[in-house]
Amino acid sequence: MIVPSSNLTMETELPRMLRERESVAPQDRFVFHSSRMRMKHVTPEQLKAMNAQTERAALELADARPDVVATACLVAIMAQGPGHHCVAEDEISAALRSEGASAPVISSAGALLDGIKALGASRVAIVTPYMKPLTRLVVDYIEDAGVEVVDALSLEVPDNLAVARLDPADLREHWKRLDLSRADALVLSACVQMPSLASVQAVEDAAGLPVLTAATATAYRILTELNLPPVVPGAGSLLRDPSGA
Numbered sequence: 001m002i003v004p005s006s007n008l009t010m011e012t013e014l015p016r017m018l019r020e021r022e023s024v025a026p027q028d029r030f031v032f033h034s035s036r037m038r039m040k041h042v043t044p045e046q047l048k049a050m051n052a053q054t055e056r057a058a059l060e061l062a063d064a065r066p067d068v069v070a071t072a073c074l075v076a077i078m079a080q081g082p083g084h085h086c087v088a089e090d091e092i093s094a095a096l097r098s099e100g101a102s103a104p105v106i107s108s109a110g111a112l113l114d115g116i117k118a119l120g121a122s123r124v125a126i127v128t129p130y131m132k133p134l135t136r137l138v139v140d141y142i143e144d145a146g147v148e149v150v151d152a153l154s155l156e157v158p159d160n161l162a163v164a165r166l167d168p169a170d171l172r173e174h175w176k177r178l179d180l181s182r183a184d185a186l187v188l189s190a191c192v193q194m195p196s197l198a199s200v201q202a203v204e205d206a207a208g209l210p211v212l213t214a215a216t217a218t219a220y221r222i223l224t225e226l227n228l229p230p231v232v233p234g235a236g237s238l239l240r241d242p243s244g245a
Helices: 010-021 044-051 054-062 074-078 084-098 108-118 132-144 160-164 168-177 197-207 214-225
Strands: 002-004 035-037 069-071 105-107 123-128 148-154 185-189 211-213
Touching: 002 054, 002 069, 010 197, 010 214, 035 054, 044 074, 054 069, 054 084, 069 084, 069 108, 069 214, 074 084, 074 108, 074 132, 084 105, 084 108, 105 108, 105 214, 108 132, 108 185, 108 211, 108 214, 123 132, 123 168, 132 148, 148 168, 168 185, 168 197, 185 197, 185 214, 197 211, 197 214, 211 214
Parallel strands: 002 035, 069 105, 123 148, 123 185, 185 211
Antiparallel strands: none
């Protein structure tokens, strides 16, 4: 994974999901290696400066010969304008190839769009920890991909470490502030730093809508890129076993 230097959540939630997956697929085991890009505050300036470090981070991971590479900062990519996840993924792929590594590359930004599509949703509501102007960029990015954002809640926490310290249990109340009357799905955390995994299934059960997050969508894409069934117990509809097992 490529993560912001202040990100504490993806290296927690993603391994937790895949360890949980081992309860139903013990033959599949995973290890994680990360490269970090400096970023402390979620501002346009720091996000741009962080993106400039992408090639260096990708080259570091190339040396480990990973099976898949995920770049995990959703807003850093979405803040660059619609469709930028394709550019970012191509840049990382080129850096990997330059060192003889050929791992597939995914981004949390692209994964979220893919997760929404996989659920068959055309209208979503979202929760973000961002200041409202950054949430607006996320909304515009999602809508440019053909998905209507019917409502958005900004928690307005600019410090990235403070975002990691947010209690995921609070999301079990935050979602109730959204108008879900027209939504097909709920993005409970449109941010890989805001903890949410502990509340995904509970909110899905309470809301009666499919619930996904940037993290669960990233897990979904990792598994599909590895040609493994995208199944994680208790992580919402996106990662539910279609057989019902």
